[in-house]
Amino acid sequence: MSDADDTVADAGFDDWLDAAEDGAAYYLECPEDHTSLPPRRVCPDCGSTDLEELALPDTGEVRTFTVTHVPTPAFEEDAPYATAVVDFGPVSLTGQVVGIDVGDVETGLTVELEISVSETTGERVIGLRPA
Amino acid sequence: MSDVRVAGTGLTPFGNSPERTSRDLFAEASIAAFEDSGVPREDVEGVLYGNFMGELSEHQGHQGPLMAEAAGVQAPATRYESACASSGAAVREAVKRIRTGEDDVLLVGGAERMTNLGTAGATEALAIAADDLWEVRAGVTFPGAYALMARAYFDEFGGEHEDLAHIAVKNHENALSNEKAQYQSAIEVSDALEAPPVSEPLGLYDACPISDGASALVLTSESYAEEHDLEAPVAITGTGQGGDRMALHDREYLARSPAAREAGDEAYADAGVSAGDVDLAEVHDCFTIAEVLALEALDLEPIGEGITAARDGRTTADGETPINLSGGLKAKGHPVGATGASQIAEVTDLLAGDHPNSDHVADATTGVAHNAGGTVASATVHVLEVLE
Numbered sequence: 001m002s003d004a005d006d007t008v009a010d011a012g013f014d015d016w017l018d019a020a021e022d023g024a025a026y027y028l029e030c031p032e033d034h035t036s037l038p039p040r041r042v043c044p045d046c047g048s049t050d051l052e053e054l055a056l057p058d059t060g061e062v063r064t065f066t067v068t069h070v071p072t073p074a075f076e077e078d079a080p081y082a083t084a085v086v087d088f089g090p091v092s093l094t095g096q097v098v099g100i101d102v103g104d105v106e107t108g109l110t111v112e113l114e115i116s117v118s119e120t121t122g123e124r125v126i127g128l129r130p131a
Numbered sequence: 132m133s134d135v136r137v138a139g140t141g142l143t144p145f146g147n148s149p150e151r152t153s154r155d156l157f158a159e160a161s162i163a164a165f166e167d168s169g170v171p172r173e174d175v176e177g178v179l180y181g182n183f184m185g186e187l188s189e190h191q192g193h194q195g196p197l198m199a200e201a202a203g204v205q206a207p208a209t210r211y212e213s214a215c216a217s218s219g220a221a222v223r224e225a226v227k228r229i230r231t232g233e234d235d236v237l238l239v240g241g242a243e244r245m246t247n248l249g250t251a252g253a254t255e256a257l258a259i260a261a262d263d264l265w266e267v268r269a270g271v272t273f274p275g276a277y278a279l280m281a282r283a284y285f286d287e288f289g290g291e292h293e294d295l296a297h298i299a300v301k302n303h304e305n306a307l308s309n310e311k312a313q314y315q316s317a318i319e320v321s322d323a324l325e326a327p328p329v330s331e332p333l334g335l336y337d338a339c340p341i342s343d344g345a346s347a348l349v350l351t352s353e354s355y356a357e358e359h360d361l362e363a364p365v366a367i368t369g370t371g372q373g374g375d376r377m378a379l380h381d382r383e384y385l386a387r388s389p390a391a392r393e394a395g396d397e398a399y400a401d402a403g404v405s406a407g408d409v410d411l412a413e414v415h416d417c418f419t420i421a422e423v424l425a426l427e428a429l430d431l432e433p434i435g436e437g438i439t440a441a442r443d444g445r446t447t448a449d450g451e452t453p454i455n456l457s458g459g460l461k462a463k464g465h466p467v468g469a470t471g472a473s474q475i476a477e478v479t480d481l482l483a484g485d486h487p488n489s490d491h492v493a494d495a496t497t498g499v500a501h502n503a504g505g506t507v508a509s510a511t512v513h514v515l516e517v518l519e
């Protein structure tokens with residue numbers, strides 16, 4: 001990682017992580033009710049540029065998950081870890097399941113968002129904790 | 132609109148050659164393709180070259196002109212990047228250029244140098260095919276993404292790891308006679324089931340290897356082939372491309388590949404064939420589950436039934452529709468940027484009777500090549516037919 005990577009934020013995305021840390025995670029919705037995640041200026045479904053930020057529901061349900069044993073270098077110290085795709089209703093999110101043994105993760109598990117950090121890099125990671 | 136003839140095919144061995152540069156790999160593949168075609172280099176009007184991770188593995192951008200030079204071709208050259216579908220996309224653009232009459236002869240192909248990165252480095256490089264912000268930063272790897280799809284498939288349609296193991300066994304079996312394949316070794320179902328987990332439920336034998344290699348094709352217009360009396364009985368008669376949302380979590384279905392279906396439907400319609408006409412296919416089995424999703428997207432298996440195709444013998448070498456007679460990405464290897472064009476080369480050789488496995492498909496006239504990028508946010512499908 002260069003210094004630039006360490007110091008320059010990703011506008012829209014890091015702002016979203018900041019909001020999530022404050023318990024104010026959100027998703028985007030256009031007038032036709034298509035939903036998406038930032039950073040985004042245009043609705044990917046209809047091209048509308050009128051996107052409103054709405055509060056992400058508090059809990060979601062695991063749609064699918066995997067336990068990764070062979071990570072990228074950025075997660076070397078974290079493996080094995082469970083990654084899940086979680087349905088929050090209007091949008092789904094991908095994150096790491098935390099606060100539970102990886103062997104106990106299952107489809108249908110109810111989780112809430114909790115921004116965590118990579119044990120390897122200290123970078124913020126979207127975490128999902130059993131609710 | 133003329134058909135596009137595959138005048139020559141060339142492949143390097145796929146495998147472990149970390150010291151070889153991609154320019155060296157592509158040069159070797161292009162020499163083989165030119166020799167096979169009988170087309171002189173000076174007739175080439177353009178080079179379309181697929182590559183995915185050259186910036187990461189070789190610190191080399193701007194690879195189009197570099198590869199034209201490596202191939203000894205003085206013609207404009209462009210690199211195409213669409214992750215693992217990079218050279219499938221290059222082939223598709225070449226087909227369109229020849230069909231419009233803009234060009235008569237094009238050199239198309241791809242290369243990837245990967246093993247010099249090591250396992251961790253290659254894992255990182257492959258991961259960039261996913262959404263960096265929303266997937267990679269959550270720890271999603273390339274095998275991890277397919278593992279998410281595999282579990283979703285099992286949950287929706289049933290199936291188990293043992294079904295996937297039969298796909299690995301089949302593709303290793305097919306590669307035994309392919310001297311270009313990375314693995315020319317048979318495996319047992321138990322080997323696959325007992326292999327170390329990579330990203331559960333997928334294990335080491337569910338994954339294609341990390342590979343170095345290159346592929347090249349000389350494509351010509353029908354009129355050029357006729358005027359120069361080329362021996363080029365196989366033509367690309369259909370081309371299609373599809374797209375999808377980048378992140379897996381933004382898709383309605385986690386266990387289907389709509390981009391591949393879109394590409395397949397377009398390619399079938401373009402060629403005027405249907406799935407029932409397909410005698411053989413090379414599909415993008417970067418992971419065993421990917422072969423299942425490909426078969427269903429191409430209508431070669433009904434939705435939810437592709438999982439048993441290998442286990443029940445429908446897709447084995449002597450089955451109704453042999454799939455991945457080359458060994459597939461699983462056993463032949465997956466030098467990412469080379470893969471799409473290599474599939475066209477394999478289907479061409481299988482249909483022309485020039486492939487070690489051609490005997491299994493002696494009467495075949497129609498083949499399909501399916502190339503997918505990332506978790507199939509991009510896909511190309513080509514139909515090839517024997518015309519004479």
Ligand SMILES: [Zn+2]
Nearest residue numbers: 030034043046
């Ligand atoms: Zn919209």
